[in-house]
Amino acid sequence: MGRYLLRRALSSSIVLATSLILVFLSIRILPGDPVLARLGAATKVTPEALEALREEAGLDRPLLAQLFSWLSDALRGDLGVSYISQFPVTQLIGERLPVTFELTFFIIVLSCIFALILAPLSILKPGGILDRFIGTMTSIGLSIPGFVVGIIFILIFSLTLQWLPSLGFVPIKENIGQNLQLMIMPSITGALTATPYLVRYLRASMLEIKQSSFIRTAEGKGLSDSRIMFRHILPNSLVPTLTMLGLIVGYTLSGVIIIEYMFGLPGIGSLAIEGAFKRDYAIIQGVSLVIISLFILTTLCFDILCGLVDPRLRVAKDRQNEI
Amino acid sequence: MRFKKRFSISGFIVLAIVGITLSAPLLSPYDPYGIDVGEPFLGPSWTHLMGTDDLGRDLFSRILYGGRITVLIAIAATIVALVIGTLWGMVAGVQRGWVDEILMRTADATMAIPQILFALVCVSAVGSSVISLPIIVGLLLSPTTARMARTAVVVELASDYVVAARATGLKKSRLIMTEVLPNIAPQLLVQLSINAAAAVMMEASLSFIGLGIQPPDASWGTLMLQGYGNLWNTNWYVFFPALVVTVTILAFNSYGERIRVSLDSRKSST
Amino acid sequence: MKNSLIVKNLSISVPSAKGRVAVVDNVSFEIPAGKKIGMVGESGSGKSLTAYALMRLIKDPVSIDGGEIFLDGREILGLSSKEFRLLRGNEISMIYQDPMSALNPIMRVGQQIIESIQLHSPVSKSVARKTAIDLLASVGIPEPESRIDSYPFEMSGGMLQRIVIAIALSGEPKVLIADEATTALDVTTQDRVLTLIDKLAAERGLSVLLITHDLGVAAQFSDDIMVMYAGKLVENGSVDQIFSNPAHPYTKALLDSRCDYTIDVNKPIRSIAGQPPRPDNRPSGCVFSPRCAHAEPRCSASVPPLTSSQGRLTACFRADELFQVGAVN
Numbered sequence: 001m002g003r004y005l006l007r008r009a010l011s012s013s014i015v016l017a018t019s020l021i022l023v024f025l026s027i028r029i030l031p032g033d034p035v036l037a038r039l040g041a042a043t044k045v046t047p048e049a050l051e052a053l054r055e056e057a058g059l060d061r062p063l064l065a066q067l068f069s070w071l072s073d074a075l076r077g078d079l080g081v082s083y084i085s086q087f088p089v090t091q092l093i094g095e096r097l098p099v100t101f102e103l104t105f106f107i108i109v110l111s112c113i114f115a116l117i118l119a120p121l122s123i124l125k126p127g128g129i130l131d132r133f134i135g136t137m138t139s140i141g142l143s144i145p146g147f148v149v150g151i152i153f154i155l156i157f158s159l160t161l162q163w164l165p166s167l168g169f170v171p172i173k174e175n176i177g178q179n180l181q182l183m184i185m186p187s188i189t190g191a192l193t194a195t196p197y198l199v200r201y202l203r204a205s206m207l208e209i210k211q212s213s214f215i216r217t218a219e220g221k222g223l224s225d226s227r228i229m230f231r232h233i234l235p236n237s238l239v240p241t242l243t244m245l246g247l248i249v250g251y252t253l254s255g256v257i258i259i260e261y262m263f264g265l266p267g268i269g270s271l272a273i274e275g276a277f278k279r280d281y282a283i284i285q286g287v288s289l290v291i292i293s294l295f296i297l298t299t300l301c302f303d304i305l306c307g308l309v310d311p312r313l314r315v316a317k318d319r320q321n322e323i
Numbered sequence: 324m325r326f327k328k329r330f331s332i333s334g335f336i337v338l339a340i341v342g343i344t345l346s347a348p349l350l351s352p353y354d355p356y357g358i359d360v361g362e363p364f365l366g367p368s369w370t371h372l373m374g375t376d377d378l379g380r381d382l383f384s385r386i387l388y389g390g391r392i393t394v395l396i397a398i399a400a401t402i403v404a405l406v407i408g409t410l411w412g413m414v415a416g417v418q419r420g421w422v423d424e425i426l427m428r429t430a431d432a433t434m435a436i437p438q439i440l441f442a443l444v445c446v447s448a449v450g451s452s453v454i455s456l457p458i459i460v461g462l463l464l465s466p467t468t469a470r471m472a473r474t475a476v477v478v479e480l481a482s483d484y485v486v487a488a489r490a491t492g493l494k495k496s497r498l499i500m501t502e503v504l505p506n507i508a509p510q511l512l513v514q515l516s517i518n519a520a521a522a523v524m525m526e527a528s529l530s531f532i533g534l535g536i537q538p539p540d541a542s543w544g545t546l547m548l549q550g551y552g553n554l555w556n557t558n559w560y561v562f563f564p565a566l567v568v569t570v571t572i573l574a575f576n577s578y579g580e581r582i583r584v585s586l587d588s589r590k591s592s593t
Numbered sequence: 594m595k596n597s598l599i600v601k602n603l604s605i606s607v608p609s610a611k612g613r614v615a616v617v618d619n620v621s622f623e624i625p626a627g628k629k630i631g632m633v634g635e636s637g638s639g640k641s642l643t644a645y646a647l648m649r650l651i652k653d654p655v656s657i658d659g660g661e662i663f664l665d666g667r668e669i670l671g672l673s674s675k676e677f678r679l680l681r682g683n684e685i686s687m688i689y690q691d692p693m694s695a696l697n698p699i700m701r702v703g704q705q706i707i708e709s710i711q712l713h714s715p716v717s718k719s720v721a722r723k724t725a726i727d728l729l730a731s732v733g734i735p736e737p738e739s740r741i742d743s744y745p746f747e748m749s750g751g752m753l754q755r756i757v758i759a760i761a762l763s764g765e766p767k768v769l770i771a772d773e774a775t776t777a778l779d780v781t782t783q784d785r786v787l788t789l790i791d792k793l794a795a796e797r798g799l800s801v802l803l804i805t806h807d808l809g810v811a812a813q814f815s816d817d818i819m820v821m822y823a824g825k826l827v828e829n830g831s832v833d834q835i836f837s838n839p840a841h842p843y844t845k846a847l848l849d850s851r852c853d854y855t856i857d858v859n860k861p862i863r864s865i866a867g868q869p870p871r872p873d874n875r876p877s878g879c880v881f882s883p884r885c886a887h888a889e890p891r892c893s894a895s896v897p898p899l900t901s902s903q904g905r906l907t908a909c910f911r912a913d914e915l916f917q918v919g920a921v922n
Contacts, residue, residue: 018432027448143573148565213694221709222682254437276447311744
């Protein structure tokens with residue numbers, strides 16, 4: 001297990017580094033002058049002033065040099081300073097990270113709960129009415145953009161029923177009740193975008209397990225259907241699903257960005273969007289680093305979780321590398 | 324290579340949507356930019372099938388023209404993803420070795436970046452236009468196509484008929500064009516449909532947060548943004564673009580699934 | 594002698610293009626207490642399905658169309674599924690063909706036995722664990738106290754099959770069904786497992802139904818033999834009767850087609866011409882008649898019932914006369 005972890009950590013780092021480089025390069029290589037874009041077309045700027053700004057932002061140095069200095073600064077926790085507001089990026093991200101964490105946490109928990117209810121229901125009678133109904137709902141769920149779901153919720157619960165406010169955020173420390181009130185809709189919206197993927201995958205996995213030999217042995221013991229479902233089928237289906245879950249989290253992070261924006265939650269997702277609007281590259285780079293690192297870290301964690309749940313993997317993965 | 328040609332609802336809907344939106348100039352009852360063709364915020368009626376917006380523009384016309392933009396961008400993005408992804412995957416699958424490693428690791432890295440974030444980064448650098456959006460979205464979608472193409476190519480190259488053909492001295496490049504490519508074409512078709520769905524979703528999302536198509540042009544995403552902004556005034560405005568977007572994405576996804584299913588059943592019957 | 598198991602007119606069908614067709618057709622037999630019965634036949638003869646019917650593990654689209662099964666005098670097909678579940682794994686249990694895939698891969702083997710023990714009797718976890726260790730010892734697992742916490746992937750096929758046997762014995766079974774239980778094992782392990790089942794059956798007074806396509810295994814292990822062909826029971830007698838003196842033409846042909854190192858390599862292997870009929874294509878009258886060397890017109894006219902002939906049961910109109918002529922021997 002240890003060897004496997006080391007290997008995974010190494011390949012994750014490579015992926016992380018590569019994607020960060022991609023982000024970094026995209027900003028600088030793609031046509032469009034970041035400094036000019038930042039100033040906007042309306043301003044009349046002298047070429048000297050432009051040069052000065054560029055020098056200030058360090059954009060006149062060779063590409064590799066920029067990359068190295070940014071990365072080394074980042075490792076020390078310094079993500080630079082916002083081009084626009086002059087606030088340190090690290091500070092901005094730090095203030096907003098808890099919001100995103102809370103939202104992502106709720107979304108993951110809710111998606112898991114929804115999936116763990118819907119998938120077993122589907123395979124009670126595969127091909128039956130309930131299964132097909134859930135299947136259709138899943139297909140539709142995959143095709144509805146997340147923000148559409150959000151809009152529907154706002155329409156129903158904020159405008160029509162007036163039960164929930166639609167915008168804003170209150171930190172937990174201030175007022176738990178209000179915090180939760182404001183988080184319900186965003187969390188469920190996010191969960192509804194991830195759940196269809198989870199359900200599909202879990203259902204396929206469970207169906208395969210259901211037809212395997214050891215389930216027949218379990219039935220032969222005289223175990224009840226529910227016991228077989230929850231003690232035998234589900235745990236065995238979780239193992240392949242856990243890996244999937246990591247990827248689904250990544251997909252969810254995409255949705256989180258939009259959800260934060262439309263529900264007015266001050267998280268790093270909305271920070272990214274604001275940064276994109278203002279062409280503030282320091283922010284964009286910084287947020288990208290944080291988001292991508294979190295995603296890769298999450299996939300790694302889920303892989304570890306896999307190893308914990310499935311004893312075979314602990315041994316097998318070490319052996320894999322010996323071959 | 325033959326498909327079971329049976330009538331498919333999703334395929335029909337896909338064709339219908341593409342056909343209708345692309346013929347927007349012919350079908351649209353009003354000028355989509357025409358302000359004050361009607362009273363502002365009229366509800367759906369016989370004169371204005373989907374009502375009007377805050378500037379009195381007819382929503383139905385805007386949906387038709389908006390659809391044209393969305394669909395064109397989606398198709399263009401899909402083609403970009405197809406071309407780049409296929410080349411990417413095929414080069415990796417044919418060359419193998421460290422070229423393969425690097426190309427695939429780059430694909431993994433690109434897929435590790437959450438899609439919206441990647442789009443945000445690119446849009447902030449390049450700006451969003453009818454030209455840049457398809458390229459950005461296409462780039463986004465190409466790694467999955469690349470992986471799929473690579474696997475397909477590797478599998479094909481290892482299969483008996485290829486080994487036999489190589490044994491007779493056929494050049495690799497010729498082999499690829501005449502044999503391998505047609506055989507992975509069906510899978511690419513599936514990918515095409517799924518990518519189209521994803522492209523529509525991405526464009527709508529980007530336009531919704533204001534980083535996609537800019538006014539006065541409108542795509543379905545922009546129309547939804549407009550509807551969202553005016554949610555307190557009208558609760559039906561946002562419904563129409565939301566509906567067409569969902570139906571379009573659903574149709575593309577279903578069609579792709581359908582092709583995949585018929586491919587699988589064809590494979591298992593041989 | 595009391596009968597552990599009585600099966601009367603069991604019929605099982607599956608859907609086909611021509612509607613439902615019988616894969617087990619009107620099969621009846623009895624298993625006396627403490628006896629070991631070997632059920633032999635080719636693949637597709639319906640032997641495994643019969644076994645699954647005894648455990649009521651038949652699922653859609655396969656279904657039991659008719660018949661009665663009496664377990665220890667109690668009819669079980671008519672019971673509700675809840676009522677029968679109390680018996681399954683408890684009074685009647687089964688061991689399976691592939692031990693490597695027969696156990697939950699992420700659950701410790703001990704836990705899987707304990708689960709079964711606690712299901713059938715209200716004991717505490719510690720008592721169940723002790724019982725499990727005893728069971729492991731009785732099936733021949735070395736160092737049971739430590740092995741009880743192993744995972745299936747840490748054990749060999751032979752050991753896993755012993756675990757499956759332990760699970761099967763965790764209740765108070767009267768009947769043990771072994772469905773090709775040794776087919777996936779190598780010959781030495783096969784022998785050991787069969788000896789083990791034999792010993793345990795004798796100790797506990799179990800009846801055993803051993804299902805196999807291996808005539809040698811059946812001969813070595815069983816007291817009585819039942820021969821299945823195309824969903825029908827064609828012969829049922831003691832091991833000696835069947836093997837030295839087969840009454841049914843199919844049984845005779847089956848025994849003749851055996852190969853071992855004593856046969857003459859210069860002569861061609863005696864096989865039975867033709868193929869067993871598919872379930873949707875059964876011949877009228879005797880199922881074996883199209884391939885039988887001694888078939889007569891009356892054989893395709895009506896189905897021969899299981900009748901007594903030379904001390905065993907045979908489904909052949911001509912059994913007695915063929916014996917007289919010496920044709921079948």
